[in-house]
Amino acid sequence: MALKHKGEEPVPDAKKRKRVGFTKIDPGIEANECIKVFLVKNQDEVGDRSSFCIDPVDLNQLFGEDGKIYGYKGLKIDIWLSIVSFHGYAEFTFESTSDGGKGITDLKTALQNIFGESLIEKADFLESFSRESQCIRTVLSDGAVVRSVPLMGDETSETHVDAEVSAVEVIRMNLLNMPVGLLYSRLIPLVLLLVEGGSPIDIADPRWEIYFVVKKTRDKSGDYSMKLLGFAAAYLFYHYPDSTRLRISQILVLPQYQGKGYGRLLLESVNFVAVSENVYDVTFEEPSEYLQHLRTCIDTLRLLSFEPLKSAINSAISSLKEGNLCKKTSKLLSGPPPRMTEIVRQKLKINKKQFLRCWEVLIYVNLDPKDKKCMDNFKTSVSDRVRSDILDKDSENNGKRLIEVPNDYGHDMTFIVFQSNTDEEVDDQNGSLASDQSTTQEEQLNQLVDKQMKDIIEIAKKVSSFDNKQ
Template sequence: MALKQKSGETAREAKKRRLVGFAKTDEGVEANKCIKIFLVSSKDEVGAKDGFCIDPMDLNQFFGEDGKIYGYKDLMINIWLSSVSFYAYADISYASAVDGGKGITDLKLALQDIFGEALLEKIDFLQTFSTESHCVRSIISAGTVLRSYSINEDAESSDNLSDGSFIEHQVVRMELCSLPVGLLYSRLVPLTFLLIDGSSPIDVTDSKWDIYFAVKKIQSQTGDYDLRLLGFATVYRFYHHPESTRLRLSQILVLPPYQGEGHGRRLLEAVNSVAIAENVYDLTVEEPSEYLQYLRSCFDTLRLLDFEPIKPAINSVASLLRTCSVSKKSCKSLARPPTHAIDTVRQKLKINKIQFLRCWDILIYLNLNSKDRKIMENFKASISTRLQSDVFDKDTKSKGKLLIEVPNDYDHDMTFVVYCSQNGEESDCLNGAQADLEQQLNKLVDKQLEDIVEIAEKVSSLRS
C-alpha cells in the first residue's frame, strides 16, 4: 500500500514535471575583442575586411567600468573611418539581443560618445567620398606653409609621378579658433581618443591654440591639386612673466598608415622653428608618451650636436670621464651641465632645462668610447650621482627624516610618508627604507643607461 502510494505520487509528479532551466549570467564581451576600426580612402574600400585596420589604445575604456558590452550574442562591430572627410560609419551585426541580467548596451550611444556627430548612417557616409572629397584642401589651403619636405632624405622636396603630377609634403600652421579649422579638428578628435593615451578634446574657441597639419600635396600638370592629411599637432601659448610666452605641445598624432615616414619629426621641427622665430621663452610638451619622448630626445640631441656654444662644456666633461679614476666630488660637478649652457640652450634653441638634462647625458655618451669599461663606469657614476641628488640626498640637512613613497588604491605616485627619528638618530626603519631607495636608484640608473644607449644609436644612424 505504501509502495503503491509512493508509486502513485511519483507518477503524479512525473506527470506534472517541468523542465526547468537556469539562465546563465551574461558575462559580456570586451569591446577590444568585438570592434575593428578600418581607415579607408574610397567607398570601394568600405566593407572590405582586408583594409588598413587601426590598432587603438584601448576601446574598453568607452564601455563602462569593466569595459564590456552586454546583451548580444556573436556581436561584431566594424567601423569604417574615412581618411578623406574623417566621418565614420559603424556596421553592427549580432545573432540575437537578450537581457541576460546586466541589460543591453546601447551601442549607438556608446559609439557616439567616441565619434560624436561624425558618426553617420551608411548612405550618408558613402556620399561623403564625393561631397567631402576636397574638404581638407578647402580648409588647410588657407593656412601658412611653414616648410616643404620629402619623406626620402636623398630626394628633393617634391617627387615627380609617372602621369606628370608631383607630390610635395608640407607642414601648415593655422589658428584653431577659426570656425572651419575647429570643425575639421572636431572630426579628428575621435582619432585622438583612439590613438593617444589619456587624450581629451581641447577648447577650439580659445584663440591661444594653434594647429599644425602635415599634409601631402598632389598637384597635376594642369595646376589643380589636392591635399591629404597625414598628421597634426596642437600647440598652446602660455603667458610667461614678465613679458614673454611659452609654447606647450599638447597633442601630436600621425595617422597610422603614414607613421614611420618622418612626419612626426617634421611637425616637431616646425613647432621648434616657430618657437625660435617668435623668440618665446621655451617649448614644453604636455605629458609626452614614451615614444614621443624618445622621438623628441632624438630630434633635440641632433640639434644640440651642431650647437657650437655648448661644445666646450661637452668636451670638458667627456675629457674628465676618460681619466683613469673620477672621485665622488668630481662626479658631482660632472653630473649636470653648467648653468650658462642651460641658459644658452633655452635662449637660442628653446629647449627647456628638463629636456636639456635628458639630452646632456646622450651628448656626453656620444663623445665617449662605449667599449672602454672604465670610462663607462665613470659615466654611470656621474648619472648615479645626479639621480641620487634628485631622489634622495644622504647629506641632507633634514637629518633623521626620509621621504618614502607608498602604494594606495588610487595613484601610488601621489602618496608618501615621512619617517622621523628621535634626536636625529637613524632608526632601523630608516636604514631599511634607505636600502630600498638605493636598490630603486640602481634600477633607475640601469634604465637610464639603456635609454641613453638606444637614443644615441638612433642619433648616430641618422647622422651617418
C-alpha cells in the same frame, strides 16, 4: 543511495522543498572584444575586413565605468573611418538581443558619444569619398606653410605615375578658424582611440594652434591634391612679463604613416616657429614615453650643432678621461653650467628640465666606446647623479621613508612610513629590517642606473641615425 523499484509506491516527503530559480545576469561583452576600427581611403575598402585595422589604446574606457556592452549575443561592430574626409560609418551584427538584468546598450548613442556628428549613414559615407575628395586641400588652402621637404619614406610608391609630387608640407593654422575647427572635430575620435588619456581641446580658445603635416601631390596640369598624414596641437601661454610659452598638447601621426619621419617633422616645425617668433620656451603636456624619447633625440641633435655648448661638452669629456672621478668632476658631469642652461633656453627654446635630459646623451655620443676607463667613469657619473636625485628627494621628505613589509591579512605587501634617525641605536630586529631595506634600495638604485644607461644608449643610436640622414 536507494534505488526505486518499478511499481513501488512513492513515499511522500515530510517536508517538500521548493525549488527557486535564479535569472542569469548578463555578464556583458567588453568593447575591446567586439569592435574593430578600419581606416579606409576609398569606397572599395568599405566592408573589406582586410583593410587597415588600427589598434586603439583602450576601447573599454569609452563605454561606461566597466567598459562593457550589454544585451547582445554574438555582437560584432565594424567601424570604418575615411582618411579622405574623416567621416565614419558603423555597422552592427548580432544574433539576438535580450535584457539580462543590465538593460540593452544603445549602440548608436554610445558610438555618437565617441564619434559625434562625424558618424553618418552608409549611403552618405560612401558618397563622401567623391563629394569631399578635396576636403583637406579646401580647409588648408589659407594656411601658412612652415616647412616643405621632399617626399619621405615609402610614400613614393603611392604616387600616381602621371603625378609629380612637390613636397611634404607642415601647415600652421588657428583652431578658431571655423573650417579648421570642423576638421579637428572629425579628428577627435582618432585622438580618443589612439592617444592614451587623449581628450578634445577647446576650439573656441584663440590661443590654440594646429600644425597639419600633409602630402601634396601635383599633376602635370598644375592642379594638386592633399593627403593628411598627421597633426599637432599647441597652446600659447602668457609668460610674465612680456613673453609667451608654447606647449604641445596633442601630436598624432595616422598609424599607416608612422615610422616615416612625420612626427619628427611636426616637432621640428614647432621648434622652428618657437625660435623664429622668440617665445620663452617649448614644453609638452604629459608626453608618452615614445614621444618623450623622440623629443629628446631631436633636441640632442640640435644641441650637438650648437656652437656655444661645445666647450662645456669638451670639458666634461676631458674629465672622464682622468683616472678617478672627484666630487668636482662628478658635479660637472651631472649637469651643464648654469649660464649655458639659460643660453640654450634663449636661443633654442629648450627648457631647463629637457636640457638636463639631453646632457648625458650629449656627452655619451662624443665618447669612444672602446675606451673602457672612460666608459666606466661615465657610468659612475650617471650612477652618482641617479643616487643624488634619490637622496635629494629623501631629504625633501624630512627623513621619512616608504617601505614594503609583509602582513597577515591576505595581501602580498603593506606599505608603512617611518621616520629615519641615524643618531638613535636600533635593536637587532630593527637593524635587520634596515639592512634588508638597504639591500633592496641598493638593488633598485642599480636597476635605475641600468635603465638610464639603456635609455642613453638608445637615444644616442637614434641621434646617429638622424644625423646620417641629413
